Amino acid sequence: LAKTTQPISMDSYEGQEVNITCSHNNIATNDYITWYQQFPSQGPRFIIQGYKTKVTNEVASLFIPADRKSSTLSLPRVSLSDTAVYYCLVATPERQLTFGSGTQLTVLP
Amino acid sequence: EPEVTQTPSHQVTQMGQEVILRCVPISNHLYFYWYRQILGQKVEFLVSFYNNEISEKSEIFDDQFSVERPDGSNFTLKIRSTKLEDSAMYFCASSGRTGSTEAFFGQGTRLTVV
Numbered sequence: 001l002a003k004t005t006q007p008i009s010m011d012s013y014e015g016q017e018v019n020i021t022c023s024h025n026n027i028a029t030n031d032y033i034t035w036y037q038q039f040p041s042q043g044p045r046f047i048i049q050g051y052k053t054k055v056t057n058e059v060a061s062l063f064i065p066a067d068r069k070s071s072t073l074s075l076p077r078v079s080l081s082d083t084a085v086y087y088c089l090v091a092t093p094e095r096q097l098t099f100g101s102g103t104q105l106t107v108l109p
Numbered sequence: 110e111p112e113v114t115q116t117p118s119h120q121v122t123q124m125g126q127e128v129i130l131r132c133v134p135i136s137n138h139l140y141f142y143w144y145r146q147i148l149g150q151k152v153e154f155l156v157s158f159y160n161n162e163i164s165e166k167s168e169i170f171d172d173q174f175s176v177e178r179p180d181g182s183n184f185t186l187k188i189r190s191t192k193l194e195d196s197a198m199y200f201c202a203s204s205g206r207t208g209s210t211e212a213f214f215g216q217g218t219r220l221t222v223v
Binding site: 094097 | 211213214
C-alpha cells in the first residue's frame with residue numbers, strides 16, 4: 001500500500017486559501033488520490049478524489065502533477081469550521097482506505 | 110441526504126463480554142466496512158464486506174471479531190470476548206459507486222471496555 005507524507009499541522013486565518021501538499025512517491029497505476037476530513041469524535045468525511053490533473057468540487061480543488069507523485073488540496077476562503085484533520089490517501093476504489101496521521105488544520109480568527 | 114447510522118453511540122462493557130455494534134448502511138450501497146480509531150491514534154481498517162462475504166480484513170480482525178449482514182439492511186460487528194485494548198471508536202462505512210474511493214462513514218460507536 002502506497003504511503004503518503006503530509007505536514008503534521010498547519011495554521012491559517014479565516015478567509016485565506018489553504019493548500020495542503022501530500023507526497024506519494026510509490027503510487028500505483030490503479031490508485032486514486034483521495035482526501036478526507038475528520039472532526040473530533042466524528043467519522044471521516046470524503047472531500048475529493050482525483051487521478052490526474054485538476055479536480056474541483058463545491059468545497060475544494062485537487063491538483064495532481066503529471067507524475068502523480070504528489071498532490072495539493074486547496075481549500076478556498078477557509079472559515080473557523082474548517083478546523084479539522086485532513087487526510088491524504090492513495091486508494092483503489094472499493095478497497096480498504098489506509099489513513100495516516102493527517103494534517104491538523106487550525107483556522108484562526 | 111442519506112447517511113450511515115450506528116447504534117449505540119456509546120457502549121460500556123466488562124472485559125471478556127461479547128458486544129455487538131450495529132450499523133445501517135446507505136440503502137443502495139454494496140460495499141461495507143468497519144474501521145476503528147483508538148483515542149488519539151489513526152483510523153485503522155478492520156474489515157470489508159461485499160456480496161455477503163468478507164473481501165478484505167486486517168491483522169486486527171482476528172478470530173475474536175466477526176461481521177454479519179443478517180437481514181439486508183443491518184451490518185454488525187461482533188467482538189466475542191472484549192479486551193481492554195478493544196476500547197476505541199468504531200466506525201461503519203459504506204460505498205456504492207464503482208470506481209470511487211468515496212466511503213460514507215457513520216458517527217461511530219465509542220466502545221469502552223472496563
